[in-house]
Amino acid sequence: MARSSDPTRARIVTAASKLFYAEGIRAVSVDAVAETAGITKKTLYYHFRSKDDLVAAYLAARDQPNLELFKRWFDEATGPLPDKIAAIFRQLARAARHPKWRGCGFLRTTAELANLPGHPAIRIGAAHKKKFEAWLQAIFEAEGIAGSGELARQMLLLLDGSFAVVLLHRDASYMETAGEAARALVAAALPAGGRLDIHRQISRRSRVP
Numbered sequence: 001m002a003r004s005s006d007p008t009r010a011r012i013v014t015a016a017s018k019l020f021y022a023e024g025i026r027a028v029s030v031d032a033v034a035e036t037a038g039i040t041k042k043t044l045y046y047h048f049r050s051k052d053d054l055v056a057a058y059l060a061a062r063d064q065p066n067l068e069l070f071k072r073w074f075d076e077a078t079g080p081l082p083d084k085i086a087a088i089f090r091q092l093a094r095a096a097r098h099p100k101w102r103g104c105g106f107l108r109t110t111a112e113l114a115n116l117p118g119h120p121a122i123r124i125g126a127a128h129k130k131k132f133e134a135w136l137q138a139i140f141e142a143e144g145i146a147g148s149g150e151l152a153r154q155m156l157l158l159l160d161g162s163f164a165v166v167l168l169h170r171d172a173s174y175m176e177t178a179g180e181a182a183r184a185l186v187a188a189a190l191p192a193g194g195r196l197d198i199h200r201q202i203s204r205r206s207r208v209p
Contacts, residue, residue: 006047009048011037012033012034012044012047013054013061015037016033016057018036019033019036020058020105021102022100022102025109025112026112030044030045030051052121053120055119055120058105059109062128063127067128067131067132071135073087074087082183082190083183085179085182085186087179088179089162089176089182090176090179093172093173094172096166102167103166104163106125106128107163129160132156133152133153133155133156137149140152145190146189147189151189155186158179158181158182159178162177
């Protein structure tokens with residue numbers, strides 16, 4: 001197996017990512033990936049033992065970039081914690097309005113492999129969602145929120161639920177509605193002092209002419 005830093009391997013993963021996300025993993029053949037990458041199928045199989053390995057590499061390549069994007073959206077958002085959480089959903093809604101948006105690649109791949117629970121791509125997808133949940137839990141714990149783990153799970157459910165509904169209806173406003181629900185849940189979970197600070201900020205904003 002070639003090293004992950006091999007430029008040919010990276011080109012294959014880039015081609016596969018483009019095709020798998022746009023068309024789905026079952027609709028895309030190994031031949032199509034090789035052609036898009038500008039290599040022979042023999043070269044592809046030198047780097048990946050099977051299409052299953054390639055699908056797993058596709059999701060593995062999305063893992064850290066997606067998590068870093070969520071973190072950047074959170075860090076760049078202004079306002080108290082509930083607003084920063086809602087901003088993640090707002091940014092996702094903006095992404096969902098792009099004509100090339102096809103939903104969550106992890107969830108779509110999982111749906112296509114639902115009858116193969118042991119597939120390596122399923123494990124990668126599950127680990128990715130757990131990382132997102134753990135990141136939120138750490139944020140909530142730092143704010144002194146009791147039941148931080150449960151709140152993080154609620155955020156994940158809102159996120160993945162909105163992915164599914166927006167993909168079904170092609171209406172990104174559902175993502176924004178999920179964000180408002182997330183904002184309310186986080187605001188309600190804050191310790192009393194934090195909730196009071198938020199109410200004060202809202203009151204000050206409402207007095208601005």
